[in-house]
Amino acid sequence: MSAADRTPSERVDVCVVGAGPAGGIVAHSLADRGHDVVVLEAGPRVPLAERLERMERHQRPAHDWTDVWGMDGERDAYSSTGDVDYPLNRTRIKGVGGTTLHWIGYTPRFHPKDFEMGTRYGLGTDWPIAYDDLRPYYAEAESELGVAGAEDNPFAPPREEPFPMEAFPPSHSDSILGAACEELDIEVHSVPQARNSEAYDGRSACVGYGTCHPVCPSGAKYDGSVHIRKAESEGARVVDRAPVQRLEHDSEGERVEAAVYATPDGTEHRQEARQFVVACGAIETPRLLLLSQSEQYPDGLANSSGAVGRYLMDHLLYLVTGRLMEPTEQHQVGFSTSVTHQFYDHEEATPGSFFVGFLNYAGPSPVEAALDDGGWGDDLTAAVERSYGGHIGTEALVEQLPNPNSRVTLDPDETDDHGNPVPQIHWTVGDHGRTTAEKAIEVQRDILDEAGARVDYATPADDPLSGSHPMGTTRMGDDPAESVVDRRLRTHDLENLSIASSGVFPTGGAMNPTLTIVALSLKAAEHIHDDL
């Protein structure tokens, strides 16, 4: 089958919508078990060979951040109406590999408390599954992605097996902030990450390009295209530039019959399948369900609870940065090597969970500094030294609680390149998040103060940055009146429709979500296999 053939296959076992890590893992897992799988992906394939050029786009002024992966056109239009702006197109990528083409790659497990917020604190709700249920899938996810890590984190949940690869050693600037933390009785440890500290799974070891986020030219950083390639080698078919417009159900409204997708030549096709998995991320997944409204389901598919699109959460991101009078050796790798989870498992309900990580890429890079400055010759070295030297920084990811009014809906006024209403994002922060943020920022400031740095920037508590981790918009639960999918990740309303996404998280904790997304995707694939 040629790569450019975008006509549908004959009714297949499984149709997966979205080729990010969630879709890739489900597709591979099911193709590997012998099922006939088609993946429909809205964005293009991005050959590894193009990545250096994309890195250059990132490094040279004249190109916007969103140019690197071609986001922000009419295809990607959206509106943001919440108390805090949601910069959607900086938080996602459309392409084979999905948003992980651009992620940093930290892969902590959620802590047990994240599954029990209702019981432990009377906040949010419990997950229908516990840490122990997910634990074997976590181990499998770590091995699929290739996680480098160490068992030096006294606050991490229990695990039986070592990480697949050794952790990355701490950086020079970690030693500066680590010493400060020692004075403050804050325990610091390594960061598990889906990045090769040695050659793994046919991919190279990290070679230190230092541009991981937004692009790793070497392939040492895991991204979702890895499992798409593996799925293809197990016989799955992947159709790129094929955005699904809607899902169509049978006359009883019990099963999805087809995914209707558009192709670049302007035609629409129907892919039929026995099972469907929507893996479009936590914004486009609810949007697709809402776009799939029918006479029988006027409020959108799988939405009898009314929860589709609601409970939008993200991790609130706070940066506190400063300058030291000494060199801090930033920007020689593009990822962090030390964090602290000491403040994660709290006694009182609020302030809630957060963690603090140390940046290895604080301040402008020397390349940016040289190309941005405008000067040359004599002036150049001084200008670069002035803007590059002495930066140091921390970031905190902070938990927020689910709120039904924080949500994704269809914008009544604006349509995309196919005439579909664009997603309207109404993101709210909430008191729990704000109070937790105040505590996090205090810890971040204390660390920089103790290190002798002059703080030059702190994100305000009530105006967080998006952690680029949207969650909660198709929540999982046992009660069909309150949730969209059950503990098997299948929608309550349609018997052959599953969701693989952080959209299913009932609460979001403060840990980076992707390892949990992958663990749940493996679980979903197992249940779909049983059904087939």
Next chain:
Amino acid sequence: MELTRRDAVAALAAIGVGGGVVYGATELREGRGPGESGETPTSADDTGALLETTVALAEIIYPPEVTETESFVRTFVSGRIEDDDARREAMVDAADALDADARSEHGASFRELEPEEGDALLETLGMSQVDPNPEGDERQRIRYYLVNELLYGLMRSPKGGQLVGIENPPGYPGGLDAYQQGPE
């Protein structure tokens, strides 16, 4: 700090150009443009002129700490345009534009100017304030395709990193030791 042809090959390899096979300046001057074996002398001439222009420009814009820039620039620029006709054309156009400015201000092409004259011309053109833009006006394209192109080549190479005391600048795959070590 001396720049060498080897530094340029390293810089190119980092950007994914050439498995070390990079056209030498002589081949280009003699009319054998990259991949063309002398078949289209005009473009080889253009390329030769472009190389001369970039060598003259680097002399002015590279910090005084870096010396012996010629072979670095020739190798770097040749490698960048070897398999990239669009970049070659855009760079040649930008160099032509710079030459036209040089002629109207100083009566000679840019590569024939004294470094002080070249420096003054860049100032006159407002190069320090111009936003680089590959699709912009003439001055913006000069900034993007010539000035920033050369600065990019330098700053993402280890020698460029050394200017500010780091061994492994972003964009250069210099391994995993440098980030762990403190300043020397």
